[in-house]
Amino acid sequence: MPGLRSQRERARDLLAAGGILRLSEFREAGITAATLSRMEKDGEVVRLARGLYQRPDADLDAHHTLAEVAKRFPKAVICLVSALAFHGLTDQLPAKVWMAIGRKDWTPRPGDIPVRTLRFADDLLADSVETHVIEGVPVKVFGVAKTIADCFRHRGRIGLPVALEGLQEALRQRKATPAEIARAAEAGGVATVIRPYLEALTANG
Incomplete structure (x- = not known):
């Protein structure tokens, strides 16, 4: 499924550049909620709160x-x-x-x-x-x-x-x-x- 792979790649790039991202920002980049859901199940992304996502290996700041x-x-x-x-x-x-x-x-x-x-x-x-x-x-x-x-x-x-x-x-x-x-x-x-x-x-x- 090349389309899904490209969405995941774009999502990973966004997360690497932006730290914490909102669902709306992913959607603006053409990444669907379904793709994020699959990435979350596969451990590629962490859902911090409703509509907020971050890389699982991100360094957490004290704040x-x-x-x-x-x-x-x-x-x-x-x-x-x-x-x-x-x-x-x-x-x-x-x-x-x-x-x-x-x-x-x-x-x-x-x-x-x-x-x-x-x-x-x-x-x-x-x-x-x-x-x-x-x-x-x-x-x-x-x-x-x-x-x-x-x-x-x-x-x-x-x-x-x-x-x-x-x-x-x-x-x-x-x-x-x-x-x-x-x-x-x-x-x-x-x-x-x-x-x-x-x-x-x-x-x-």
């Missing part, structure tokens, strides 16, 4: 789940505890991936990947977004100072101790300066909340 989420929700930005964990600023291992979407974006449907969604105003969603490539997938993550400010803004959801841990670690590891955090706090409307903690932590330094 693999973020790559899965970014592939499924490319407009979303990793935020709060998930962003803290990505930047190495917390010992927390969030059970769900925290992600920010726009006010008018469609709410993601629950699926195989547990996510926690927050809606951000357009200006806050576009501010301080970094793009990191994880397993070949571009992943949007808020920068350190912005993440700290957001954690204080949403301290009722994640808990003040988590926000404080992030602030302390960002300063200790010098991943953000007090001035950068203060500016991000001002932009996020939490300058008066963060200021006393920031002053206490920098008073002797």
